[in-house]
Amino acid sequence: MTLEATPRLIALGETMMMFAPARAESLATAEDVGVHPGGAESNVACHVAQAGLSSAWVGVLGDDVLGHRIRRSIERLGVDTRWVSFDSAAPTGVYFKDPGHGVLYYRSGSAASRMSPATVERIPLEEADVVHLSGITPALSASCAALVETVFDRVAASSARLSFDVNFRPSLWPEGAAASVLRTLANRADIVFVGRDEAQVLWGCGTADDVRVLLPGPGRLIVKDSDIGATEFSADGSVFEPAIPTEVLEAVGAGDAFAAGYLAALLRGENTKGRLRAGHERARLVLMSPSDFVAQVASTGVSAGTVAPVLPTEPRLKGPA
Secondary structure (H helix, E strand, O other): OOOOOOOOEEEEOOOEEEEEEOOOOOOOOOOOEEEEEEOHHHHHHHHHHHOOOOEEEEOEEEOOHHHHHHHHHHHHOOOEOOOOEEEOOOOOOEEEEEOOOEEEEEOOOOHHHHOOHHHHOOOOHHHOOEEEEEOOHHHOOHHHHHHHHHHHHHHHOOOOEEEEEOOOOHHHOOOOOHHHHHHHHHHHOOEEEEEHHHHHHHHOOOOHHHHHHHOOOOOEEEEEEOOOEEEEEEOOEEEEEEOOOOEOOOOOOHHHHHHHHHHHHHHOOOOHHHHHHHHHHHHHHHHOOOOOOOEEOOOOOOEEEOOOOOOOOOOOEOOOO
16 A cells, blocks of 8 residues: 555554454354454544545564464555564464453463553654554553553654543553553643543542533543443533443444544544544444454455444444444
8 A cells, every 4th residue: 555654543552362252152062263463542543534534653573474364454454554563482362252241361471561651753654643542551561561652652742643442451550550550641731532431430520510620631521421322522621422322232442443534533623522422333333243343354354353243132232432
């Protein structure tokens, strides 16, 4: 594909190989399992690319068959992967989706956990419109935490905007360590995405307004409230947009899709209602699929994630996590 000098959005973080049942069934009984890349930040880059906007994903993969497959797959979805690198001394992480029962991660010691400030040394972050990170990266290792600090400092000194999805993953953090770190990072970002439920766990916030009181720093704060809707707070006040009622097959990945839909609409210059609606619409596609990404790859005809029917015994209504 033809590469622009600098994509409009640059997303940075760990991507693993995801194994998920091809149909709406438990991992315990599934006969057919799909193999797809899965990572919060690369998911965002893929969705933004499908929306017709230039995006790049930056990460480190193991120099193994899974790592090279991940890069090819993400590039095939229209994402710029020129800054992806491979580490021959560490493996690519993997995880398994078990629809309706959660996710099993095998990421300890992954190549991505060895990322550091050197990872972005030659990447023109300052030239992007938006640089996107999540709260997963600083939890992976001390060197990854240092990387996040470097990215925040560089973007703050530029005209680019820093987008930060809190994405709290309790299993990655020492007990009691996440709340302060994630609050500090969120207050330094320009655009922040956080679920009301995770804000309650982290900081005891009961309402979206409580979250805004705790996070006054971001110019745009988006609080997602599951199947209820999402609220954007900005200098102009707050705007709420209800969620789209959806029968949910698998919620994992829907938050990334929401962030991508919102950011794509922001880059297109849409108003607040349009941005929130675009987030809900993108999230809805993922909520109905066992995959993190739903798209048809035009050049190959290979599905990157097929919308599957919901199990008739498990109808649920939910919005992005």
